[in-house]
Amino acid sequence: MTAILALLPTLYPLVRDGVGDVAALIQYIRSIRSAAQQSAEWTDAQEAQFQTELEATLTDSAYQPDK
Amino acid sequence: MSLFLLALFTLPAIADVSNTDVLGDSSALGAAELFTFLWNLLPPNVQTALIGYLAIVGLFRHAGKLSTTVFHKYCEATETKADDEFLAKVENSRALRAVLFWIDLLLSWKPYRGPATPTDSNPNTPTDPRMVNLPPRPEAPVIPRAAGMIAFFLGVLFLAGCARLQPGASPIVVRTEQLEKSAKATFDLVLGADNRRREFFKTNAPAFHGFCEWLRQPLPVDGRNYPRAAALIKNVSNVKLAFKTGRASSNDVVTVITTLESAAVQATFWKTNFLKLP
Numbered sequence: 001m002t003a004i005l006a007l008l009p010t011l012y013p014l015v016r017d018g019v020g021d022v023a024a025l026i027q028y029i030r031s032i033r034s035a036a037q038q039s040a041e042w043t044d045a046q047e048a049q050f051q052t053e054l055e056a057t058l059t060d061s062a063y064q065p066d067k
Numbered sequence: 068m069s070l071f072l073l074a075l076f077t078l079p080a081i082a083d084v085s086n087t088d089v090l091g092d093s094s095a096l097g098a099a100e101l102f103t104f105l106w107n108l109l110p111p112n113v114q115t116a117l118i119g120y121l122a123i124v125g126l127f128r129h130a131g132k133l134s135t136t137v138f139h140k141y142c143e144a145t146e147t148k149a150d151d152e153f154l155a156k157v158e159n160s161r162a163l164r165a166v167l168f169w170i171d172l173l174l175s176w177k178p179y180r181g182p183a184t185p186t187d188s189n190p191n192t193p194t195d196p197r198m199v200n201l202p203p204r205p206e207a208p209v210i211p212r213a214a215g216m217i218a219f220f221l222g223v224l225f226l227a228g229c230a231r232l233q234p235g236a237s238p239i240v241v242r243t244e245q246l247e248k249s250a251k252a253t254f255d256l257v258l259g260a261d262n263r264r265r266e267f268f269k270t271n272a273p274a275f276h277g278f279c280e281w282l283r284q285p286l287p288v289d290g291r292n293y294p295r296a297a298a299l300i301k302n303v304s305n306v307k308l309a310f311k312t313g314r315a316s317s318n319d320v321v322t323v324i325t326t327l328e329s330a331a332v333q334a335t336f337w338k339t340n341f342l343k344l345p
Binding site: 017019020021022023024025026027028030031032034035036038039040041042047050051053054057058061062063064065066 | 101104105108231232233236237240241244245247248249251252253255256258259260261262263264265269280282283284285291292293294296297300301304308311338
């Protein structure tokens with residue numbers, strides 16, 4: 001029991017990061033599937049939404065270089 | 068099972084999974100959010116079908132075993148032995164075993180089949196006289212069952228394949244948009260993975276981190292400094308829009324696509340390999 005409690009601080013970040021990775025991977029699969037299913041040109045609304053997503057990279061921490 | 072069904076029916080309000088902010092700070096994503104996230108990935112009709120499927124599984128588990136047990140006891144209680152022999156013959160037939168295997172696989176239901184046969188490790192197991200002379204039952208095929216469940220979930224995820232172009236749609240434009248979307252998804256995945264453990268990758272996988280930094284370097288597009296990953300997509304998008312209005316040729320589109328494609332291919336390479344890094 002003591003050993004399990006001692007392991008918890010190590011396990012928690014692994015689980016937390018693992019959850020984020022799995023969620024990102026599923027989001028990736030979902031996007032690829034959505035792209036593969038596209039059968040017509042984007043509407044203006046879809047184009048605008050994609051441009052908004054591109055603009056969001058300006059503030060997204062994942063897209064910011066090392067300080 | 069009942070608790071699981073209750074949890075399904077009492078799920079909190081559905082979050083908008085298309086919003087990338089949901090994944091922006093993944094450290095805040097807990098198990099409950101992950102469950103909701105996974106659940107929301109399913110289309111509404113699949114959600115309904117899944118709830119129905121789980122309800123049937125629950126009913127079979129509760130009602131199926133009870134009913135077969137009662138039927139067993141009834142056959143044993145009757146004076147005639149003909150029904151006992153017939154029941155034993157049916158239950159030990161290969162055809163029924165095959166059917167029960169699939170029922171167990173799909174509905175998670177093991178019907179009552181009489182007392183267990185004695186084994187070397189447990190010779191004192193109560194014995195049904197009808198079972199004594201029968202050969203031992205084969206072990207349950209664990210691997211096919213697991214493989215079946217994995218195949219089911221993968222089937223749900225990848226149920227739909229590529230779609231055909233609708234009449235009138237420009238193949239160049241549609242393929243360009245598909246590339247934009249898939250490239251954005253790939254960059255999101257790779258940069259997100261690096262962002263969650265920047266220090267780790269900086270130390271242990273400098274090549275991967277260096278590629279991510281290359282994708283993050285600002286480039287001016289339309290008067291704003293976009294990260295290179297977004298700038299490459301933005302360039303393709305601008306040329307695509309010019310092509311649609313007749314201000315650019317298909318050669319221009321192909322030229323600008325090549326640059327984005329090479330970056331996306333390299334990101335895909337890292338996507339498939341960063342999990343193997345030390």
